Amino acid sequence: MLRAIALTLVFLLSDIAPAAEPAVLLMEVTPRPDPEWRDRDVRTLRAFRGLLDARSGLRMVPQRELEALFKEPAERSIQPHKMSAREHFKKGKGFSERLKPKQAIWEFTEALRILRAIFSSLDSLVDLEEAHLQLGMTYQALGKDRKAAHEYRMVLLLNPQRKLDDTTVNPVVVKSFNRKRERLLTSMTGSISLITRPRGARVDMNGRLVGYTPITIPGVYPGEHYFTVNHDGYKTWSGVLRVKPGALEKKEVFLAEGQRIRWVRLRNRIGQAGIGQASAQDVEKFANAVGADWLLLAIVSHQGGRAMLELGIFESGGQQVNPLGIFAVEEGQLAQVVESVEGWLQDNRKPSPKTDISRKLPDDIHGGGGLLPPPLPPPHPPDSGATWYESWWFWTAVGVIAAGAATVPLTLYITRDSGIKIDVYR
Numbered sequence: 178m179l180r181a182i183a184l185t186l187v188f189l190l191s192d193i194a195p196a197a198e199p200a201v202l203l204m205e206v207t208p209r210p211d212p213e214w215r216d217r218d219v220r221t222l223r224a225f226r227g228l229l230d231a232r233s234g235l236r237m238v239p240q241r242e243l244e245a246l247f248k249e250p251a252e253r254s255i256q257p258h259k260m261s262a263r264e265h266f267k268k269g270k271g272f273s274e275r276l277k278p279k280q281a282i283w284e285f286t287e288a289l290r291i292l293r294a295i296f297s298s299l300d301s302l303v304d305l306e307e308a309h310l311q312l313g314m315t316y317q318a319l320g321k322d323r324k325a326a327h328e329y330r331m332v333l334l335l336n337p338q339r340k341l342d343d344t345t346v347n348p349v350v351v352k353s354f355n356r357k358r359e360r361l362l363t364s365m366t367g368s369i370s371l372i373t374r375p376r377g378a379r380v381d382m383n384g385r386l387v388g389y390t391p392i393t394i395p396g397v398y399p400g401e402h403y404f405t406v407n408h409d410g411y412k413t414w415s416g417v418l419r420v421k422p423g424a425l426e427k428k429e430v431f432l433a434e435g436q437r438i439r440w441v442r443l444r445n446r447i448g449q450a451g452i453g454q455a456s457a458q459d460v461e462k463f464a465n466a467v468g469a470d471w472l473l474l475a476i477v478s479h480q481g482g483r484a485m486l487e488l489g490i491f492e493s494g495g496q497q498v499n500p501l502g503i504f505a506v507e508e509g510q511l512a513q514v515v516e517s518v519e520g521w522l523q524d525n526r527k528p529s530p531k532t533d534i535s536r537k538l539p540d541d542i543h544g545g546g547g548l549l550p551p552p553l554p555p556p557h558p559p560d561s562g563a564t565w566y567e568s569w570w571f572w573t574a575v576g577v578i579a580a581g582a583a584t585v586p587l588t589l590y591i592t593r594d595s596g597i598k599i600d601v602y603r
Contacts, residue, residue, distance in 0.1 A: 199470035201522070202238040203229060204463060206448035206455075207476050210377055214484070215389040218477045221484060221506055225475075228515045235519060242467045247409035247444075249435035255298045262291040266308055269315075278315050285312040297405040297415030302384035305403070306335045314350050322353070329357040334400050335383050337362075361398055365422035369394045371406070373430045378408035390430075397426075408432055410441030440466075452476060452489035453500040464493040473518065474498060483507060486514065490521060 203226050210218065230237040269284030285308055292305045299305070313328030332339055332354075343351040371380055373390040380387050380394075383403050387394055390406070399422045406414040411432035420426050443462060447455045452474055464472050476487040488501040501521060504514045 198234065198236040199522075200236050200238050200468060201229070201471045201473055202243060202463070202467055202469035203240075203473045203475060204243060204444070205475045205477065206444055206452075207478075208445065208448035210389070210477070211479060212377060212389045212391060214477075214479055215377070216386075218484065221477070221486070221511070222475065225486070225506070225511050225514070228511055229473075229518065232515065232519055234523065238467050238469050243463075246440045246463075246466055247437055249410070249412055249437055251298060255295045258291050258295050259299075259304075262288045262295075262304065262308075265291070266304070266311070269311060273311065273315055273318075278319050281315045282312065282319075285315060293403075293417070296403055297413050299384075302335055302403065306332055306339070309335070313354075314347070317350055317353060325353065326357055329354050330361060330400050333358055333361050334398060334402060337398075361400075364399055366396045366398055367420040367422060367424045367426065369397050369402070369418060369420060369426045369428070371404075371428050371430065373406060373408065373414075373432055375408060375411075375432065378406045378411075378430075378432065381405040381407075404428075406430055406432070409444075410438040411435050447474070448476060452487055452498055455489070455498050457491070457496055457498065460491045460498060461493065464491070469493065471522065488514070488518065490518075 203222070205222055207218075226237065226240065229235055265284045265288035269281045269288065272278070272281035272284060289305070289308045289312065292299070292308060296302060296305055309328045309331040313325045313332065316322075316328060317325035337358075341351045341354050369382075370393045371390050376390050378390045380390060380392055381404070382394065382397075397420045399420050401417050401419050404416055404418055412435045414430050414432060416428075418426055418428060443459055447459050450456065455474070460472055460474070463469070470493050472491040472493075474489040474491065478485045478487065484506045485503055486506045487503045489498040490501055491498045501518065504510070504517070506514065
């Protein structure tokens with residue numbers, strides 16, 4: 178009897194327990210991102226994702242789960258190599274402290290050899306910087322000032338802000354290091370131009386993001402620089418490029434396709450088709466891969482120097498991608514876009530009883546249908562005293578005439594709550 182009661186309670190509680198919030202994934206499908214705007218576009222999408230994630234009614238799928246679909250897996254584990262480099266570095270420090278510079282140089286050189294081979298897979302180049310510094314200090318202890326100066330230059334190229342503390346480092350070393358910094362900072366700089374196939378690859382120089390290809394990097398200090406080039410679905414390219422004073426170094430990189438290229442092609446196909454025309458089967462594959470209930474597709478474009486965000490929503494198992502509209506994303510406007518998205522999701526999950534779900538926008542206006550126009554405002558009561566020019570129908574007719582007379586393209590901003598807003602740009 179007690180067991181039956183317990184089972185009944187469990188059944189009842191499971192019925193009234195609140196359902197988990199559906200998982201939402203934001204995925205950019207811009208077909209050809211503009212390299213000149215790419216940095217700002219990435220920051221905009223990151224801010225947009227952060228605002229979405231902060232909403233209590235939304236449960237965002239972690240972006241790393243989507244990135245894992247495009248990121249080429251490492252061909253081999255670098256952990257053993259990192260451990261080996263650190264072991265050589267540790268031994269070098271020990272030999273240096275015991276005044277055995279020749280043995281120390283061999284250990285530091287071996288640590289550098291390993292780190293230079295795997296630097297593109299390192300989270301940061303701090304270990305590489307330290308190995309160059311210790312090797313330079315050891316060379317200087319042996320009186321090999323020219324070799325020491327080369328290693329100090331490498332330290333400063335990796336980290337131009339690096340300073341040595343004369344309370345922990347030999348003052349003679351600090352003086353030599355500072356002299357090298359002054360010469361480097363006053364030297365004639367050069368430039369590096371990078372082109373990749375395909376274009377739009379991320380470029381990191383000395384462990385820091387500098388932009389996306391095609392790119393020309395001005396003001397580069399002369400010397401060797403560590404470069405890493407990454408592109409979704411392609412194997413990482415890495416190399417050391419040397420720049421001469423006042424010279425332009427040109428490099429063209431042909432990236433090799435990796436194991437994840439099929440996901441990149443699938444995403445590109447969605448972007449090229451356009452939101453509203455994208456294949457539901459293609460979008461569904463991404464939803465299944467990351468376990469998302471909703472996919473929020475985004476395309477970033479630029480009009481008249483302004484960034485525009487085109488959004489579409491897809492429910493897992495659905496038949497089409499529903500366009501949400503095109504929004505300006507200037508500073509302070511992202512929060513309004515987030516409210517529109519949240520309102521659309523809530524309306525879809527909990528439709529208002531007053532909403533006539535049979536009404537949709539014409540395909541030639543909306544580009545696929547799926548959003549509802551606002552209901553007509555109620556007429557003035559007979560005794561309200563409203564004149565004809567205060568009537569809703571008069572101003573609606575004026576708006577229709579103005580829109581029809583416009584001879585320039587119109588930008589539609591569509592939201593579920595406010596219907597259609599038409600701005601005419603001359």
